[in-house]
Amino acid sequence: MPIITKDHFKHLFNQALEHIYDGEGESVYGVIGAGGEMKYDLYIMFFYEAGRIIFNASAPDFQLSGKSVAEILFFVNKWNTEYLNQCCYYDEKINGIIMTGALFTDVPVSDEFILENFINFHISTAVRFFAEAEKKFV
Numbered sequence: 001m002p003i004i005t006k007d008h009f010k011h012l013f014n015q016a017l018e019h020i021y022d023g024e025g026e027s028v029y030g031v032i033g034a035g036g037e038m039k040y041d042l043y044i045m046f047f048y049e050a051g052r053i054i055f056n057a058s059a060p061d062f063q064l065s066g067k068s069v070a071e072i073l074f075f076v077n078k079w080n081t082e083y084l085n086q087c088c089y090y091d092e093k094i095n096g097i098i099m100t101g102a103l104f105t106d107v108p109v110s111d112e113f114i115l116e117n118f119i120n121f122h123i124s125t126a127v128r129f130f131a132e133a134e135k136k137f138v
Contacts, residue, residue, distance in 0.1 A: 003105060003106070003107070003108055004053075004105045004109065004114065006026060006028075006048040008111075009028075009046065009048060009053060009114070010028050012111060012114055012115050012119060013028060013030070013046060013119055015115060015119075016030075016115065016119045016120050016123055017030035017032070017044065017123070019031075023045060025047075026047060026048040026049065027045055027046065027047045027048070028045070028046050028048070029043055029044060029045040029046070030043075030044045031043055031044070032044065032123070032127065036131075037131035037134070037135075038059075038127065038130060038131050038134060039062075039134050039138060040059040040060075040061045040062040040130070040134065041059060041060075041061065042057060042058075042059050042126060042127060042130055043056075043057065043058050043059070043060065044056075044057050044122075044123055044126060045057070045058075046119075051104060051105060051106040052102050052103060052104045052105055052106075053102065053103045053105055053118075054100065054101075054102050055086070055099075055100060055101040055102065055103070055118070055122045056098060056099070056100050057098070057099040057100075057122070057123075057126035057129075057130070058094075058096060058097070058098045058099075059096065059097075059130050059134075060094070060096065062096055062097075062130065062133070062134060062137075062138075063095050063096060064090070064095050064096060064097070064137055065095055067137050069090070069092075071137075072090045072097070072137070073090055075133065075136055075137075076088045076089060076090055076097060079129060079132075083125065085101055085121065085122075085125070086099050086100060086101035086122060086125060086126075087099070087100050087101065088100075088129060097130075097133060099122075099125070099126050099129055099130075101118075101122055103118045
């Protein structure tokens with residue numbers, strides 16, 4: 001198994017989301033449109049670095065203005081204690097929440113593992129997290 005390259009990762013990501021785009025620098029992203037339980041578009045971003053790929057999910061239009069910071073932190077911290085594969089946090093600068101995680105690529109990992117246990121897992125977890133957050137705060 002070769003060590004994953006950025007182009008190969010983009011190919012795997014494209015299997016999970018139909019439309020993906022090159023972002024700034026070494027990033028690639030896709031957007032899951034609002035619908036169903038989600039009221040806001042969800043941006044799924046991956047940042048490729050030597051030795052790891054960082055995952056970020058955010059919903060820029062989902063603003064938490066006027067909400068209790070203590071309530072937001074309680075919600076985010078509760079989520080973080082229930083799930084160990086990603087970290088969620090409140091970013092006061094953007095007045096929103098972000099989910100993040102990482103996959104280390106300095107060792108060989110199968111395509112199936114990357115697709116199912118990193119890409120698809122983080123996408124589905126992000127959809128669930130943001131849907132729950134919207135129920136709580138909208």
